Amino acid sequence: MISVQTEDFQLEREYQRLIARDGAGAVVTFIGRVRDFASGDKTFLLQHYPGMTEKVLERIEQEAKARWSIIASTIIHRVGSLNIHDQIVFVGVSSKHRRDAFAACEYMIDILKTQAPFWKKEGQHWVEAKDSDQAAADAWLNADSWQALEKD
Amino acid sequence: MISVQTEDFQLEREYQRLIARDGAGAVVTFIGRVRDFASGDKTFLLQHYPGMTEKVLERIEQEAKARWSIIASTIIHRVGSLNIHDQIVFVGVSSKHRRDAFAACEYMIDILKTQAPFWKKEGQHWVEAKDSDQAAADAWLNADSWQALEKD
Amino acid sequence: MNNDIQIFYFANLADKLNCENEFFPLDSTPTTLAQLKEQLSERGTVWHELLGEASTRCAVNQAIATEDAILKRGDEVAFFPPVTGG
Amino acid sequence: MNNDIQIFYFANLADKLNCENEFFPLDSTPTTLAQLKEQLSERGTVWHELLGEASTRCAVNQAIATEDAILKRGDEVAFFPPVTGG
Numbered sequence: 432m433i434s435v436q437t438e439d440f441q442l443e444r445e446y447q448r449l450i451a452r453d454g455a456g457a458v459v460t461f462i463g464r465v466r467d468f469a470s471g472d473k474t475f476l477l478q479h480y481p482g483m484t485e486k487v488l489e490r491i492e493q494e495a496k497a498r499w500s501i502i503a504s505t506i507i508h509r510v511g512s513l514n515i516h517d518q519i520v521f522v523g524v525s526s527k528h529r530r531d532a533f534a535a536c537e538y539m540i541d542i543l544k545t546q547a548p549f550w551k552k553e554g555q556h557w558v559e560a561k562d563s564d565q566a567a568a569d570a571w572l573n574a575d576s577w578q579a580l581e582k583d
Numbered sequence: 584m585i586s587v588q589t590e591d592f593q594l595e596r597e598y599q600r601l602i603a604r605d606g607a608g609a610v611v612t613f614i615g616r617v618r619d620f621a622s623g624d625k626t627f628l629l630q631h632y633p634g635m636t637e638k639v640l641e642r643i644e645q646e647a648k649a650r651w652s653i654i655a656s657t658i659i660h661r662v663g664s665l666n667i668h669d670q671i672v673f674v675g676v677s678s679k680h681r682r683d684a685f686a687a688c689e690y691m692i693d694i695l696k697t698q699a700p701f702w703k704k705e706g707q708h709w710v711e712a713k714d715s716d717q718a719a720a721d722a723w724l725n726a727d728s729w730q731a732l733e734k735d
Numbered sequence: 736m737n738n739d740i741q742i743f744y745f746a747n748l749a750d751k752l753n754c755e756n757e758f759f760p761l762d763s764t765p766t767t768l769a770q771l772k773e774q775l776s777e778r779g780t781v782w783h784e785l786l787g788e789a790s791t792r793c794a795v796n797q798a799i800a801t802e803d804a805i806l807k808r809g810d811e812v813a814f815f816p817p818v819t820g821g
Numbered sequence: 822m823n824n825d826i827q828i829f830y831f832a833n834l835a836d837k838l839n840c841e842n843e844f845f846p847l848d849s850t851p852t853t854l855a856q857l858k859e860q861l862s863e864r865g866t867v868w869h870e871l872l873g874e875a876s877t878r879c880a881v882n883q884a885i886a887t888e889d890a891i892l893k894r895g896d897e898v899a900f901f902p903p904v905t906g907g
Binding site: 632 | 829832836876885899901902903904905906907
Binding site for chain 1: 619684
């Protein structure tokens with residue numbers, strides 16, 4: 432399940448959804464929150480590209496389902512005006528075994544960070560992309576190439 | 584914070600504890616639950632070694648705090664009689680950046696699985712340890728040796 | 736029958752170009768994305784610099800596209816900086 | 822003054838040995854963990870087999886210990902199978 436929304440989300444409710452189906456022995460969740468930032472103007476804005484955002488998130492979820500054995504998964508990303516300490520993003524995965532849930536959850540947030548068209552504005556300043564985020568995504572994508580090579 | 588308890592735990596409450604301190608931009612949680620098992624007798628028991636269990640869990644938490652930049656962490660493990668679908672274990676970590684929270688959370692559950700003195704009994708049958716759990720723990724411990732070698 | 740495409744600009748590109756979206760008539764079809772960027776760059780230094788930046792991403796019909804992408808009327812094009820969500 | 826140590830058994834070891842914990846008088850000090858296992862093994866085949874199994878873990882004073890650990894009176898020893906929590 433994916434959702435791009437202005438409203439807040441509630442961890443307990445998302446958890447209950449992830450375990451609604453039988454066999455969910457392991458559940459891993461990630462929540463990203465607005466941290467304090469250096470600016471007199473404490474407004475925080477999340478802009479996105481409606482339409483493309485949903486397509487990218489759906490693709491990311493499908494990719495995770497193809498790579499790992501997942502029972503259920505959720506990606507929620509908020510947009511619009513937020514405040515410091517607000518929740519921004521939720522990624523949750525339930526699976527039979529924990530390895531799948533951990534890997535799929537981390538994969539989805541890592542790829543989201545570099546491919547989903549969201550942009551953060553702290554005060555009057557657009558946040559710049561971090562090399563470390565690209566490196567994290569590249570690690571998954573390079574692992575893909577490795578697997579592809581091994582299958583040859 | 585560590586706790587060995589018969590009572591259930593509540594994800595939302597544990598989440599609120601993890602974000603109580605400032606700067607928690609990332610929160611990763613893991614929940615392990617009782618899965619259905621093949622046995623006419625559906626009783627499920629978690630035995631542990633009181634005293635040693637707490638020492639091991641505290642050591643695991645300290646090791647994670649030494650390895651990664653963590654704001655807060657929690658390990659809760661239930662003991663006694665449980666039912667299918669009951670929650671067994673909670674591991675949660677808050678940190679500034681997600682990489683630390685993911686790694687520390689997965690480390691703690693992986694090491695707990697192979698070092699904390701808990702034993703599961705499904706019906707009349709004591710569960711046997713899995714090679715895959717030992718392999719997961721060994722991967723962290725071998726990574727330690729690597730880091731140690733690199734520092735030489 | 737017009738040859739319009741719609742173009743979206745996001746984040747600092749929208750701020751600096753002072754444009755969030757516009758309809759733009761293609762001179763001719765087929766037109767490549769590279770040719771569109773050239774045409775837009777003629778609007779001035781800011782356009783030239785921002786669209787020429789290596790970090791500027793481009794999507795055609797809501798999927799990341801490369802310079803050789805072929806545009807046709809009705810297409811949706813978007814220019815934006817590296818993403819920073821999550 | 823007695824030379825007792827306390828011994829705990831967990832999971833299938835407790836079931837098979839029909840014992841969860843006991844006080845056990847050391848013959849002499851120092852006694853190694855290996856010597857204690859030999860003495861307990863004299864109780865019969867089941868004891869011999871279970872304590873001799875490579876997978877059986879041992880803790881002294883609530884910390885994993887090896888065969889050469891030295892026991893003294895008042896110590897707490899535990900035998901158990903590989904752990905299966907989480």
